[in-house]
Amino acid sequence: MGERSTAEPRSQYEIGELLGRGSSGLVYRAVTPDGLEVAIKKIPLSKDSMVTIQNEIDMMKSAECAYFVELVDDFYVEEEDEMWIVQEYCPGGSLADVMEFCSVSFTEPQVRWAINCIVHAVDFLHRKSRIHRDVKAANTLLTKDGGVRLTDLGVAALLDEKTQSRQTAIGSPYWMAPEVIQKSMYGKKADIWSIGITAIELAEGAPPMKDVHPFRALFVIPSQPPPTLSVNPANWSNAFHDFVKCCLQKDPALRPSVEDLLKHEFLQNPQKDCLAPLVEQVISKMEEVRQSLDVQAAKQSSEGNPPSDSSPEPSDDDEEDNTSIVDNEAECSDSEGSLVVRNFNAGTPQTTSTREDAYKRFVEKLKQNPNS
Numbered sequence: 001m002g003e004r005s006t007a008e009p010r011s012q013y014e015i016g017e018l019l020g021r022g023s024s025g026l027v028y029r030a031v032t033p034d035g036l037e038v039a040i041k042k043i044p045l046s047k048d049s050m051v052t053i054q055n056e057i058d059m060m061k062s063a064e065c066a067y068f069v070e071l072v073d074d075f076y077v078e079e080e081d082e083m084w085i086v087q088e089y090c091p092g093g094s095l096a097d098v099m100e101f102c103s104v105s106f107t108e109p110q111v112r113w114a115i116n117c118i119v120h121a122v123d124f125l126h127r128k129s130r131i132h133r134d135v136k137a138a139n140t141l142l143t144k145d146g147g148v149r150l151t152d153l154g155v156a157a158l159l160d161e162k163t164q165s166r167q168t169a170i171g172s173p174y175w176m177a178p179e180v181i182q183k184s185m186y187g188k189k190a191d192i193w194s195i196g197i198t199a200i201e202l203a204e205g206a207p208p209m210k211d212v213h214p215f216r217a218l219f220v221i222p223s224q225p226p227p228t229l230s231v232n233p234a235n236w237s238n239a240f241h242d243f244v245k246c247c248l249q250k251d252p253a254l255r256p257s258v259e260d261l262l263k264h265e266f267l268q269n270p271q272k273d274c275l276a277p278l279v280e281q282v283i284s285k286m287e288e289v290r291q292s293l294d295v296q297a298a299k300q301s302s303e304g305n306p307p308s309d310s311s312p313e314p315s316d317d318d319e320e321d322n323t324s325i326v327d328n329e330a331e332c333s334d335s336e337g338s339l340v341v342r343n344f345n346a347g348t349p350q351t352t353s354t355r356e357d358a359y360k361r362f363v364e365k366l367k368q369n370p371n372s
Contacts, residue, residue, distance in 0.1 A: 009084055012033070013030040013031065013032060013086070014031045014032075015029075015040065016030055016031065017290070019093075025041045025043035025044065025085075026041070026042050028040050029089060030086070037089040038072055038086050038089050039069075039086075039087050039090070040086050041085040041087065042082050043083045043084075043085065045081045045082060045083060065121070067118075067124065067148070067150055068121055068124070068150055068151070069150070070087060070088040071085070071088075072086040072087055073086040088143075088149070090141035090142055090143050091142075091143070091144050091282075092141065092142025092146070092282050092283065093141065093142060093282055093286075094138050094142070095114060095138070095148075096137040096201075097138075098142065098278050098282055099202075099205055101282055101285060101286075102278060102282065102285075104205075104278070105202065105203060106203060107274075108203070108236060109271045110202070110274050110275055111202045112240075112266060113146075113148065113272060113275060114140065114202060114275065115199050116267045117140075117147075117148035118148065119261050119262055122150070122195065123262065126257075126258050131187065132194075133180075134152060135150070135175065135191055135194035135195055135198055136172055136175045136194065136198050136201065137201050137202060139152045142275060142278075142279050143279075144279060145279070146272070146273055146274065146275035146277075146278075146279050148275070172214075173214040173215075173217045173218050173221075174197065174207040174208065174209060174214065174217055175197045175201075176190075176193075176194070176218075177189070177190040177193035177194065177252065178193075178221055178222040178250055181218050181222055188258070189252035189253070189255045190252065191258075192252075192255045192256065192258070192261070193252075193255065195261070196247025196248040197247075197248070200227060200244060203229060203240075204229070204230075204231040209227070226245070226250055227244075227248060228244060228245070228248075229241055239265040239266040242264075242265070243265075243266035246261070247261070
C-alpha cells in the first residue's frame with residue numbers, strides 16, 4: 001500500500017461517538033488537542049480490503065476540490081491492523097440524515113443547491129476519467145454553513161483508458177442505472193442516472209420504488225419506464241421536471257454529460273445558504289441527544305449499573321437502507337461472481353441511541369465472525 005504513517009493517532013485525536021458506517025468501515029467523530037473536529041473512518045485490513053482502501057485514499061487525495069470531503073491524514077494502526085482515514089467533519093450529517101432527523105423533504109431551491117454541488121463534484125471526477133458509482137443523499141454531507149460535500153469514494157473507479165467504461169455491477173440498488181444492473185459496459189453516464197434519482201429522493205423524501213425490496217428493484221428498474229417526480233408533481237417547476245427527465249433516460253447515450261447538466265436551467269442561480277437553517281436544527285437536535293445520553297450514562301454509573309444495551313434490533317427498513325451491491329467477480333473475492341448484499345451505509349452519520357446501539361451490536365458481530 002506504499003508508505004503510511006505509523007505514528008500513534010490516539011495521541012493526536014480523541015475518539016468520540018460513532019457517526020455511521022461507510023462503504024468500508026465505521027466512522028467516528030474525533031477532536032485534536034487544539035479543538036479541531038474531524039471524522040475518522042477505521043477500516044480493518046485484510047487481503048481482500050487492501051485494494052479497496054488504497055483506492056479510497058488515492059481517490060480522496062486526487063479529489064481536492066470544494067465539493068468533496070477533505071482528506072486530512074491517514075494512518076496505519078499496527079496493533080489493531082487498521083487503516084484510519086482522517087477527514088473533514090461535516091456536523092450537518094448527510095442529506096438523508098437531515099430528511100430523517102428533521103422529518104422533511106427539501107424545497108426546490110434546496111434541491112437545486114444540493115444537486116448543483118453534486119454535479120460539480122461528479123464533473124471533477126469525470127474530468128479525471130473517474131466515476132463515483134454511488135451518488136445518493138446518504139453519501140452527501142453538510143458543513144456547518146450549509147455547504148454540500150460528496151463523500152465515500154470507496155467504490156469510485158478509474159475508467160478504462162481505451163473504452164472509458166467499466167462492467168462491474170456496484171452501487172446501491174435504488175440509485176443504480178439500468179446498464180449497471182444488467183452488467184453491461186457502462187461509463188460516466190451511470191452517474192448521471194444516479195444524480196436524477198437523488199434529485200427525486202431529495203424532493204420526495206425517498207428514492208423511487210423505496211417500498212420495493214432492493215433485490216426486486218434490481219429486476220424492476222431495467223424493465224420499468226424511467227421514474228418521474230410523481231408526488232405532488234404540480235409543486236415543481238417545469239425546469240425541475242425536465243432536469244429529471246434528462247438524467248433518467250434509459251439509453252445512456254441520450255443522457256447529458258455533467259458539462260451539459262451544469263448548463264441546465266434548473267441548476268442556474270443556486271441559493272448557497274438555503275440549507276444552513278436545517279443544519280442548525282440538526283446540530284441542535286444532535287446536541288440534545290448527546291446530553292440525554294450523557295445524563296443516562298451518568299445515572300446508570302451512579303447506580304452501579306453498566307450502560308444498557310437493550311435497544312430493539314434494527315428493522316428490516318434499516319437493513320434495506322444500508323444495502324449496497326457489489327459484483328464479486330470483478331471487485332471482490334467472496335464466492336462465485338454473483339451479486340451480493342453488503343449492509344454498509346455509505347458514510348451517513350446516525351444520531352439516535354437506537355441506531356448507535358445497533359451499530360455496537362454490529363461491531364460485536366464482526367468481532368465474533370469477521371466474515372459475516
